[in-house]
Amino acid sequence: MAQLKKSIEKRNALIEATIMLVNNSGFHATPMSKIAKMANVSPATIYLYFDNKQDLLNKTYIQVKEAYTKYAFATYSTEMSVEEGFENIWKRIANFKLKEVKNALFLAQCDNSPIIDETSKEEGIKHLQPLLTLWEKGQKEGIIKPISNYLLYAYSINPLSFLMINQKKGVFQLDNSHIEDAYNCAWNSIRIHKQS
Amino acid sequence: MAQLKKSIEKRNALIEATIMLVNNSGFHATPMSKIAKMANVSPATIYLYFDNKQDLLNKTYIQVKEAYTKYAFATYSTEMSVEEGFENIWKRIANFKLKEVKNALFLAQCDNSPIIDETSKEEGIKHLQPLLTLWEKGQKEGIIKPISNYLLYAYSINPLSFLMINQKKGVFQLDNSHIEDAYNCAWNSIRIHKQS
DNA sequence: AATAAAAGAATGAACGTTCATTTTTACGTA
């Protein structure tokens, strides 16, 4: 791989095209030639920026995942209370999925299939730490259920991916009132309820 | 396609092989030749049972989905109360995912990617009706939140798929105590809480 | 003019599917 000069635009066009085409057809059903065409580039040019097709996918995944986590925590501060902090992070994540549908769909598909190298996936998960720390704090304070992080994530964050996918199909609209309902589901599923 | 006689075994072997290989590599990365080899059959033989590769995948999907929904509702009766009925169905679903890991993973991957025809997916969803009816009843009784079916599903049922996938990776173990925790998350997320 | 970037055509491997042939099964006849 050579030094890239004025070519960041081209690299971005390639990543953009990859996202679009993978969303619509899946990775293996998307030929390099199509990616090249959509990015207005020769197929050979892709190989100036990426080692091969798998590398293109991995790098795309990591880049999108980083943008996602960066967005998720942009307005969060560790000074916030547990409930306030959770609501803040959750709504940022929901917002990302509303605004950046393409990117969110791409992540959902990658996370649910074996097309991404396991090492690239780990690379992408790293930045989730602030949320895990917040949960830990909430558990110490008796606000969050004392259960595995995987369960907390499965019930409070992951459902948004499912809603995304169904929104894409057009059978469901994830508008602002639904977002509020969804937030209540998420929060109710992980918070501790006073005994009845 | 001709009449199939003693060949149900062969058909099943093909479907079984498809599930295994798609789970491990994804659909497009699984050549027909490998499916044939794993089923101890010639590649050409596949075409006696299925029209083409896509048809093989669709039929596999529908068959597994039907087994799944049949299992899910096997012990449910409409006489049950809403909470009882929900717990019954939920735990059957969880159980299916514990016992039939291969099948559950296969469904999760198909449901989250564009590899299955939309018509086949609709075919697979049809059998979920009893759960939707139960929710409707619960909403009338003021027990279940008055929100979209998609939200109810996203928060109470879909998280199990995520937990599945992470179990397969070996980073999480979905044992009986986790199941109980997960059930509480699910139920808390969709039931109406008394005002605080 | 020299070097880097990009292009398009070429290459070779892999794959889905089909074809020509062989093997197995079913069954009527002796």
Place this chain on the structure above:
DNA sequence: TACGTAAAAATGAACGTTCATTCTTTTATT
């Protein structure tokens, strides 16, 4: 029961296409 035969089922090799990647040439940059 044993045999012969026609249909069904199954096979392995072959075909044609697609695709990732590389090679050679052209274009842009310094």
